[in-house]
Amino acid sequence: MRLGLMGKKVGMTQVFDKNGLAVPVTVVKLGENIVTETKTKEKHGYTAVQVGGFKVKEKKLNKPELGAFKKKELAPMEPLKEYRVDDVSSYKVGEALPLETILTEGMKVDVRGKSIGKGFQGTIKRYNAGRGPMSHGSKFHRSMGSIGAGTTPGRVVRGLHMPGHMGDDNTCARKLTVVRVDAEKGLLLVKGAIPGAKGGLVVVTPSITKWN
Amino acid sequence: MNTIIKEIEAPLLKSNLPKFDVGDTVKVFVKIVEGGKERTQGYEGVIIKHSGHGVGETITVRRVFQGIGIERVFLVHSPRVEKITVQRRGQVRRAKLYYLRERTGKATRIKEKVVSRKEKEALAQAKAAPAKAADKAPAAEAQAQ
Numbered sequence: 001m002r003l004g005l006m007g008k009k010v011g012m013t014q015v016f017d018k019n020g021l022a023v024p025v026t027v028v029k030l031g032e033n034i035v036t037e038t039k040t041k042e043k044h045g046y047t048a049v050q051v052g053g054f055k056v057k058e059k060k061l062n063k064p065e066l067g068a069f070k071k072k073e074l075a076p077m078e079p080l081k082e083y084r085v086d087d088v089s090s091y092k093v094g095e096a097l098p099l100e101t102i103l104t105e106g107m108k109v110d111v112r113g114k115s116i117g118k119g120f121q122g123t124i125k126r127y128n129a130g131r132g133p134m135s136h137g138s139k140f141h142r143s144m145g146s147i148g149a150g151t152t153p154g155r156v157v158r159g160l161h162m163p164g165h166m167g168d169d170n171t172c173a174r175k176l177t178v179v180r181v182d183a184e185k186g187l188l189l190v191k192g193a194i195p196g197a198k199g200g201l202v203v204v205t206p207s208i209t210k211w212n
Numbered sequence: 213m214n215t216i217i218k219e220i221e222a223p224l225l226k227s228n229l230p231k232f233d234v235g236d237t238v239k240v241f242v243k244i245v246e247g248g249k250e251r252t253q254g255y256e257g258v259i260i261k262h263s264g265h266g267v268g269e270t271i272t273v274r275r276v277f278q279g280i281g282i283e284r285v286f287l288v289h290s291p292r293v294e295k296i297t298v299q300r301r302g303q304v305r306r307a308k309l310y311y312l313r314e315r316t317g318k319a320t321r322i323k324e325k326v327v328s329r330k331e332k333e334a335l336a337q338a339k340a341a342p343a344k345a346a347d348k349a350p351a352a353e354a355q356a357q
Contacts, residue, residue: 013217014267016224020243020291022267027217187216198214 003083003102004205006031006053007188009113011198015179015189025179028111028188028202031055033097036074038088048084049091052077053201081203099183108207110174113196117168127161171195175207213266221267226289230338232271234262234309235302235322240273240286241295252294255284258302258322260309274312276320281313297338301325 010027017023037050056078058066069076072093085091103109123129123144132140144163148156173194180189194202206212232238239256257275260283264270269288274281286293302322312320327335 010216011214013221015220016291022287022290027220029216185219187220189220 002205003049003085003097004081004203005033005097005099005102005188006051006079006081007186007202007204008054009194009196009198009200009202010187012193023179023191024193025189025191026194028190028194028204030099030186030188030204032077033099034074034077035091035093035095035097036069036072036077036080037093038091039082040088046084047086047088048082049088050080050082051097053079053081079201099181099186102206103178103181103188103204105178105181107178108175108211109178109190110172110205110207111176111190111194111202112170112172112205113194113200113202115167115169115171115195116197118166120164121166122163123161126163126166129161175211218266224267224289229288230296230298232259232262232296232298233301234259234307235304235325236298237300237302237322238271238273239297239299240271240284240293241297242286243292243294256299257282257284258309258312260312262307274309276316297341298335299339301327301335 007028007030010029012024012026014022014024031054032052034052035049036052039046039048039050041047052074054077055075058076060078061069061076066076074094091097118125122142124131124142129144131142132138134141147160147162173192176194177191178188179191180187182188188204190204196202236259237256238259239254241252241254243250244253255273255275257273259271260274261272262270263272267287267289270285271288272283272285274283276282286296288296301324303325304322309322
């Protein structure tokens with residue numbers, strides 16, 4: 001897996017490109033992204049780097065979690081995420097991930113996050129189903145229609161679109177262009193919308209090399 | 213608004229914009245690219261809508277040209293909008309002047325706003341300043357049509 005960076009969605013605005021055209025962008029405030037552990041083939045059976053996203057107060061973590069940070073003499077961080085890499089020798093515990101080498105202006109990135117929860121929704125909102133007439137004597141408004149035939153097949157087909165919980169899913173917005181990287185302030189401007197509510201956790205990873 | 217977003221927007225905002233509101237007659241000087249060359253075109257009309265804030269602030273300017281109503285939306289802080297000058301201040305009682313769409317001729321007149329002498333002088337000065345650019349604009353406009 002490619003290395004990524006954790007951040008928080010700040011909100012949307014627009015900036016101007018060199019032709020003076022407005023570009024819609026989402027602002028991401030990147031976290032500290034400090035390496036907390038390196039996993040090696042000999043000890044763990046696989047190679048990876050474990051990264052802490054944001055520095056948090058001690059009271060936010062429980063005792064076992066705090067113990068792990070104390071042992072490594074690190075500030076408490078949350079959340080922890082692992083990235084599989086082939087060679088861990090270049091990553092040292094306590095050092096931040098190299099922002100400049102991971103993200104550069106103009107490259108394509110994938111942004112993963114949790115979509116905004118919509119609660120229990122019907123088929124109209126959830127699956128773009130149609131609805132019946134709301135008036136003129138109609139008694140069929142927003143409910144589902146038939147869910148299948150009778151004796152044959154005698155059951156409801158699997159995966160049928162029905163009402164249920166919508167949103168709050170892990171979603172990925174792929175192939176978004178990086179408009180600006182501000183390493184000093186830890187800000188990232190990505191063209192277009194990204195999943196999640198403001199303040200939500202997002203992971204920005206470079207898109208597959210085909211596009212970069 | 214979020215302080216981080218404000219920080220990002222701050223350098224993009226124009227500081228030399230005149231005070232304008234719905235009902236005012238304004239002249240917007242827009243940069244357009246024509247045949248690989250860039251030049252400025254003037255567009256005069258009445259502001260019928262003023263919306264948004266920050267970088268996303270826009271005005272909708274309506275004018276009747278050859279009997280056909282034209283409405284253009286301008287991103288106020290866009291670098292392509294070179295300059296905006298207020299030609300006439302209007303006194304209106306609505307925030308959105310959509311009613312102008314259904315009216316023609318004399319009915320579209322808007323009462324002039326009574327402003328202080330100081331403001332009046334400033335207005336006249338601003339109007340006189342882009343005179344050169346304005347001379348060029350109508351001819352250019354005819355070309356574009």
